[in-house]
Amino acid sequence: MYYVNQEQIQHRLDAIPEIAEALTKVAVSWDGSVMFGMVQERALHLAIEVVTDVGSYLIDGFIMRDASSYEDIMEINYEEKVFDGEVYNVLLELVSLRKALVQEYFTWKRCELHKLTPVLPNVLDKFADQVRAYIKQELRL
Template sequence: MYYVNREQLELRLQCIPSIAQVMREIQASWDHKMVQGLAQERALHLAIETVTDVGSYLIDGFIMRDASSYEDIIEINAQEQVFPKELTPVLLDLVRLRRPLVQEYFQWTSRELHPMLAILPDVLEQFDVSVRQYLVQELGA
């Protein structure tokens, strides 16, 4: 029997629609100003943390192999078919942004629109749907 913390998963999954919406709004009204640059950084950071938190909860709950890195979290969930394989490269690219955003933030170019903003909203929404389907498939309603 698995113990999957569905409450914590749900709290994190509920963030995805807002993150996706903000990403779309930033992209639609991009003006190269610092405020939007910082909003973009925060949206990307929240997307990374949400995806990796969800992935970690699934790894722990379903007793998958231990992850050694953020990329490993994505790869393990991909191997377990939590989400469609075509999401894997995009999610890997997303988590690779964590270090530049969190540790090397002083080098981040805030006044440029990051190219991932164009595809991430749809990817995050697909991730959300896929995780929910995976939970139903593995645990039932």
């Protein structure tokens, strides 16, 4: 029997619409300002935290192999068919930004629109849908 913390997973998935909205607004209205740069940075960081937190809850709950990195969290979930290859490729690129955003933030190029910003809203929505479908299937809900 699995214990999957569905409540905590849902709390994190519930944050996706706001993150997606911020990313969409930044992409559409990009002007290279510090304000838009900071909003983009925070939204990318939150997106990373959501997908890695959810991925970790799934790994723990479904007793998958242990992850050794953020990239490994994404790989394990992809191998377990939580999400498809399209989502995996974008999320793998996303989580690779964590070190730059959290530890090397002083070198982050705030005046540039990151290439993931316009594509992430759609991918995050797919991620949420595929996670929910995976849980439903695995727990036979």
